[in-house]
Amino acid sequence: MDFFLNIPNNEIGNTLTERILAQSNSIKFHKTLPNYSNSKLFELENLSTELGVDNIYLKDESTRFNLNAFKGLGASYAIRKLLIEDPQTSVFCTATDGNHGKAVAWSASINKKKSVVYVPKDTTKERIDAIAQYGGEVIQLDMNYEETCNHAAKQSALNNWMLVQDTSWDGYEKIPALIMSGYLTHFKEMEDSINLFQKPKIDIIFLQCGVGSWPASCIWYYLNRYRTNRPKIVLVEPNEASGVLSSFMHNQRVSPKVNFETIMAGLNCGIPSKSAWEIIKKGCDAVMTIADEDARNAMRTLYKPKENSKRIISGESGSAGLAGLIKCIKDPGMSKLNEHIELNSKSRILLFNTEGDTDKESFKSIVEL
Template sequence: MFILNSNADYRHPLASGDAETLGLAAAEGVERHLRYRENHAETPLISLSSLAAASGVAAIHVKDEGQRLGLGSFKALGGAYAVIRLILEEAEVRLGRPVDMAELHSPVVKEIAETMCFACATDGNHGRSVAQGAGLVGARAAIFIHAGVSDERVAAIARFGAEMIRVAGSYDDSVKEAARVAKERGWTIVSDTSWPGYERIPGLVMQGYTALVCEALRQLPAPPTHVFIQSGVGGIAAAIAGHLAIALGDARPVFTVVDPARAACLFETARAGHPVTVPHAEPTVMAMLECYEPSLVAWRILSRVADAFMTVDEEHAISIMRRLANPLGGDPAIVSGESGGVGLAGLLKALADPEAKAALSLGPDSRIFVVNTEGATDPGRYQEIVGRSPDEVLSRGAA
């Protein structure tokens, strides 16, 4: 399914608060924060020139978040950043003075952090980031996981010392339960989705994601003409679309949001013109995108700066994992998890659809930017789908 943005807010300026959250000064602050993080390094921008030639476009560049901060996902930028910001803000309140990022590992900040507990619901990647952020400064973390989260992903979060709480039902059920328990126990919810009255912290999570856009704009040989970004609740898509609109202005690229067909809450929201909760259906292989209700902040941004919305099916997600592991010509291999390559899958589907291709003005001069949002965060599942382990894919690609 494919639709152009026809909402009343389309092409209107971002709300002032959203523009501040995703603006240039805020993004510079995120990058400064990253300089105090161990394992920080810019993630690579990979050119798929053979795939671009075969697809009839000028360039395809993939920002590979598969090694971000040792967590294997772009979400390493969001939850941990929000936790650290909240700890420093609490330190300022208790100490009655400004507290700089440089004091993050000081005894006085650690003493304050040890009194705090951060909670969130997760499909896997966001929870790892929140747990890691809390662990960096000695705070506690309580992570709510729903029935569909694999044991391997649970173990990956638990290794950061988080308390793991399993919830029956879907991701949205775990969001509600995390909010209920956190309120009852005085914990701080660090969610990557927002609801009425709860926007600032999801805004901080989204703000953390702007770092990958800043890096990409420095790495790209020319600004992209088209961007395809996958969506769960909408946070990563909104962060990228919003920052690009601010950074590039009238030269911003044509931006398409890509949903799983089985959990198309942003697509249906765009079609209805207001936030829509879609019914739970058969689970999707795109587990990190299996969300049935959009973030209100993300929708407010995307309604203004996204140009199109589309869905991809299960076979598209599986096919792109295998294609990235077995690239054309001299293109390098990329390890992409079940949700990681969905933006690229959306591009290839749009190119194969004459109406979508024409509506987006895709052609031989198009320069495409996509994000591999996760590596093999569940290596066992990855090997089942691709037929080789992540290490085998990368070693063959380097051979």
């Protein structure tokens, strides 16, 4: 089975993570940073017609702070808050499959601090170079993502570094929550366009999911702002890194029994984040998985749009939300999910392009086919 239909209770809680999210003033902070601008929200009219839905909005995060991905929103906010608490912190450490590590290295560098970034065995040279470009000391391990996270946590404890990890576990919740609070900026940016007062102008959101922190911040935003008037939310994971789907299947947070071989590097994660999982259960309507080929097709769809539409550069993980929508519409096996989320010709959809061509060689070989 490549999807799970959830019946969320739509409740807002009072956990540490939710309290931190409720206090976020991330947009005010982000506006003070160099290169800040509201990321563009496109309306993909031709694609909506082609797929038979009312409208598709796509928020393009590939230009965010010139980092080619949205992750700078989280790391910059968390690091700023941590430096307010302890200005003497000198080294920030993280584990990453690319985008978050680049964001930590960039955020540390703008605060004139050091960063140590551990990457798993599959991280490409281009992604490693992108982190090093911001002064990050990059160490590649012969491990998968989950093992790399454990290693970074141990090294941080041993060396007295500040661990800035975008996933949480028992006893490590505050910093991931600060990162999630930083992500809230892009939902706030849409308050003068589609996230209107009382009711949003969208019906369904497809969100690509790794450890779940980013989709959980989205879910929390819409739950907190609209409660049951919120849009339906579908999480999209790679077939080979389906931590949230497996956790729903087992009714508890688990590491999926899959081979972690996927081109969607940013989504190639194991067990979901503890605090993200708690929010996802309460406010997500479905989770589905996609194949690498679905992501490749979605990248090409955005790169080679019909007629005069705007070309969008979207990487393997960046296009996964669109890949999920296309699968729902084209694959007859998805009809139960479509009924559950009421996907039909009147649907207004929101997607995020969460990264651009973060691996240029791979991108070229995919879109130029």
